[in-house]
Every structure is written in structure tokens, then in C-alpha cells.
Amino acid sequence: MRIRIDLLAFSERRQQGPVSTRFALRTTVLTLILAVILGAAWLFFISHTARSEIQTKESAWRDMEPLVKAIRRLRGRNADAQAFLNELDAWAEVRQAGHVVLEHIQRVVPAEMQFVRLEIRDDITARRPSSEAEPARPYRQFRMRINGRTAGERSEDTVARFLLALKDIGAPNRFCPSVSLVSLQSDPQAGAGFSSFEINAEGEERPLRHAAPPARAKAP
Amino acid sequence: MNWRTLTKAQRDVLVLKVLLAAVAVVGLFYLGIFPLMDRVGALQQKRDQLSLKLREGDAAVRGGDALRRQLDERRRQLDRRLIGGTPPASNPLLWATEVIYRHARATGVAVESVTEIKGDIPFWAKPPEVKPRNEEEEVRRATAAGAPPAPRPPPRRFAPYAILVNLVGSYDRLKAFAYSLESENPVVSMTTISIVAREATPEQHQVRLVVEWPRVMDSMQPKLKAIYEDE
Numbered sequence: 261m262r263i264r265i266d267l268l269a270f271s272e273r274r275q276q277g278p279v280s281t282r283f284a285l286r287t288t289v290l291t292l293i294l295a296v297i298l299g300a301a302w303l304f305f306i307s308h309t310a311r312s313e314i315q316t317k318e319s320a321w322r323d324m325e326p327l328v329k330a331i332r333r334l335r336g337r338n339a340d341a342q343a344f345l346n347e348l349d350a351w352a353e354v355r356q357a358g359h360v361v362l363e364h365i366q367r368v369v370p371a372e373m374q375f376v377r378l379e380i381r382d383d384i385t386a387r388r389p390s391s392e393a394e395p396a397r398p399y400r401q402f403r404m405r406i407n408g409r410t411a412g413e414r415s416e417d418t419v420a421r422f423l424l425a426l427k428d429i430g431a432p433n434r435f436c437p438s439v440s441l442v443s444l445q446s447d448p449q450a451g452a453g454f455s456s457f458e459i460n461a462e463g464e465e466r467p468l469r470h471a472a473p474p475a476r477a478k479a480p
Numbered sequence: 481m482n483w484r485t486l487t488k489a490q491r492d493v494l495v496l497k498v499l500l501a502a503v504a505v506v507g508l509f510y511l512g513i514f515p516l517m518d519r520v521g522a523l524q525q526k527r528d529q530l531s532l533k534l535r536e537g538d539a540a541v542r543g544g545d546a547l548r549r550q551l552d553e554r555r556r557q558l559d560r561r562l563i564g565g566t567p568p569a570s571n572p573l574l575w576a577t578e579v580i581y582r583h584a585r586a587t588g589v590a591v592e593s594v595t596e597i598k599g600d601i602p603f604w605a606k607p608p609e610v611k612p613r614n615e616e617e618e619v620r621r622a623t624a625a626g627a628p629p630a631p632r633p634p635p636r637r638f639a640p641y642a643i644l645v646n647l648v649g650s651y652d653r654l655k656a657f658a659y660s661l662e663s664e665n666p667v668v669s670m671t672t673i674s675i676v677a678r679e680a681t682p683e684q685h686q687v688r689l690v691v692e693w694p695r696v697m698d699s700m701q702p703k704l705k706a707i708y709e710d711e
Binding site for chain 2: 296299300303304306307310311313314317318320321324325327328330331332334335337338340341342343344345347348351352355356357358359361362363366374375376377378379380381382383384386388395396397398400470
């Protein structure tokens with residue numbers, strides 16, 4: 261049996277470690293206060309540094325700003341110039357050269373055929389947009405009407421061959437993939453064995469594109 | 481100091497001191513340290529923004545020479561393509577007539593008449609009705625539809641300028657005329673070619689042409705002038 265006899269009163273007891281509780285507490289509190297003071301001093305220091313850097317940079321910006329504004333204006337003009345050029349390119353792209361069309365038609369006309377009237381149209385049209393706020397989408401569309409006559413007994417074969425050849429002109433980018441015979445009839449006024457015909461041809465819509473929007477002059 | 485040996489009054493004082501110390505610490509952080517940290521953060525952000533602005537500005541200024549060279553090149557291209565290839569703002573018919581007669585003479589077709597086709601600017605060349613754009617509303621609608629709002633296309637700068645040309649010539653000469661006209665200028669278009677056979681002279685046809693060029697719209701002249709302004 262073990263007996264422990266404690267003769268010291270509570271007030272007489274002392275901490276047995278290397279430092280007293282009071283000392284440990286005081287040191288901790290002091291360290292915390294010191295840390296807070298140092299932190300605050302550091303914050304003051306970097307705030308002061310940042311403020312002086314801002315002043316320097318603002319002064320540099322004041323010197324640079326007119327130059328940057330001039331560059332911004334220059335960019336705007338440059339973008340406008342490019343937009344004008346782009347739109348001219350769009351006009352050039354959508355054009356169907358008339359001399360090429362005339363050359364192709366001449367090549368495929370059979371010897372026994374004569375044109376009375378040839379009408380080619382390739383103007384710009386557009387459908388009205390559904391609302392006024394929407395932009396219209398203009399396009400060119402090749403259209404052709406041929407009135408002519410053929411000589412010989414088998415006029416229908418000549419016209420059919422011509423129709424096929426017309427459909428194919430400009431291949432692979434055909435001018436008028438849609439060709440139709442409107443009428444074919446004997447033409448006694450022109451002479452015996454003559455037939456008159458009318459042909460309509462139509463190409464696909466070729467949109468006149470918008471110039472790319474000018475790049476917005478970016479900040480600075 | 482021992483809690484058990486303290487009297488009640490001493491304990492109360494101690495608890496009060498600890499509470500006061502805690503309040504002081506919280507107050508110090510909330511009223512002193514945290515606002516200071518926010519202020520420092522804001523200052524640093526402002527400094528960084530200024531640094532970025534300066535870097536970008538510096539890069540822009542350094543690229544200024546290249547930009548000037550590019551603009552000069554574009555001005556030259558515009559000069560070449562606009563002055564030589566599109567009707568001027570004043571007296572366009574005179575300009576167009578000169579072009580037509582020059583090519584007619586060179587290719588041997590006889591021009592009978594050149595007349596201007598007058599008309600308003602076609603509706604498709606006019607800018608759409610200008611309404612103040614309600615970006616928020618558009619974004620809301622587009623989000624509801626599940627697609628971003630469509631960018632508004634830029635206004636058109638050119639509208640067609642057309643003339644009617646009556647001439648007489650053979651098919652081959654007409655081809656040569658068209659080739660001469662079109663190979664000189666990539667934007668000119670013969671939008672109507674009407675060839676009618678003449679019984680009296682089978683080799684010479686009556687030809688009606690509509691020749692069309694893009695022409696800078698009056699509303700776009702200030703923009704064009706601004707491109708040529710000196711800095």
C-alpha cells in the first residue's frame with residue numbers, strides 16, 4: 261500500500277518546469293503584441309511603397325497617354341481603311357465576269373443555231389429582312405434568256421444538246437445550273453425547216469458579303 | 481497565481497481583464513489591421529493595373545511605326561483602288577463615260593449613248609434602322625434561346641453606281657470590250673448584257689449594257705476622309 265502525504269498548501273505550490281506559468285503567459289502575450297506591431301509596421305511600409313510607386317506610374321502614364329491615344333486613333337483609321345478594302349474585295353469576289361460568260365456561250369452554240377436576242381442579267385438584289393433592325397442580305401444571281409432559231413429537221417436535238425452544254429458551262433463552278441426550255445416551235449417566217457426557241461437559265465445566289473467588322477481599338 | 485487560491489473578487493477581476501483583452505484584440509484586428517490590409521490590397525491592385533496599362537501602352541507605342549507603315553500601305557491601296565476603280569463623288573458620269581469610251585475605242589465598238597441610271601440608294605445598302613442597342617435585353621433573349629447574340633454587321637460603305645450604255649458591234653468585239661473593261665478593274669460589273677441581232681447587218685449587233693461600279697456612299701465620305709487625316 262502506497263501513501264502520498266502532501267504537506268504544502270495550494271498557495272505554497274510552485275511550477276516544477278523550467279519557467280513559471282506566469283512567465284510563459286506573459287511571454288506569449290508579449291510575442292503576440294510584438295507580432296501585431298511588426299505586421300502593422302510592415303503593412304504601413306508596403307502601403308507607403310505602393311503609394312509612391314503609383315505616383316511614379318501615374319506620372320509616367322500622364323506622359324504616355326497622348327501617344328497612346330494617337331496610336332488608338334491610328335488603329336481606328338487602319339481598321340477603317342481595311343474595312344473599305346475588304347468591301348471592295350467582296351464586290352470583286354461576287355462579280356461574274358461578262359467576257360468569260362460571253363466566251364463560254366459562244367463556244368457551245370451549235371453551228372445550226374442563231375440567236376435573235378441574248379439577255380444576261382447579274383444585278384444585285386436582296387430580300388427584305390423580316391425586321392427593320394435586321395440587315396438586308398444582298399446577292400447577285402446570274403439570269404439569262406435566249407431567243408433564237410435553229411435550222412434543220414432535228415431542231416429539238418440541237419436545242420437539247422445546247423441546253424445540256426449551257427448547263428455545264430463554267431464547270432465545276434457552273435454559271436447557270438438551272439436551264440429550262442420555255443418554248444420551241446416551227447418558224448415559217450424564218451424559212452422552211454427553221455424553228456424558234458426560248459431558253460431561260462438561272463444561276464445560284466452569290467451573297468455580297470459584309471466587310472469584316474473593324475477591330476475595336478483596345479485599351480490602353 | 482493559482483485559480484483555486486484566488487478570492488471571488490480577484491477571479492472576477494481576472495475574467496474581466498481577459499474579456500477586455502479579447503475585445504481589444506478583436507477591435508484591433510477589425511478596426512486597424514483588416515482595413516489596413518484592404519487598403520494595401522487596393523493600392524497594390526491599382527499599382528498592378530497601372531503597370532499593365534503602362535506595359536500595354538509601351539507596347540502600343542513601340543508598335544506605332546509598324547502601324548503607321550501598315551496604314552500608309554492601306555492608304556496607297558485605297559488610292560489605287562478607289563481613284564482608278566470607282567466613280568468619284570462629284571461628276572461620276574463624266575468619269576464613267578471616259579472609261580467606257582476609252583475601252584470602246586481600244587476594242588472597236590461604237591458607243592451610241594451613255595446615260596446614268598438614277599435612283600435612290602438600294603435598301604440593302606442602307607444601314608438598318610439605328611436603335612439604341614439594349615445589350616442586356618439581347619443577352620437575356622439570346623441566353624433564353626441558348627445562343628450568343630448575333631454580332632451586328634458593319635454598315636456598308638459602297639452602293640452601286642450604274643450607267644446604261646448603248647453600243648453597236650460584233651459579238652467578238654463586244655467580248656473584247658468586256659475583257660478590256662473587266663480586266664482593268666476587278667470591281668466593275670456588266671450587270672445587264674442585252675444583244676439583239678440586226679437583220680440588216682447580221683455581224684453588227686445592237687447591244688445594251690448596264691455597267692456598275694461600287695461607289696462610296698455620301699454618308700461614308702467623312703470616314704474615308706478621316707483615313708487620310710494627318711496625326
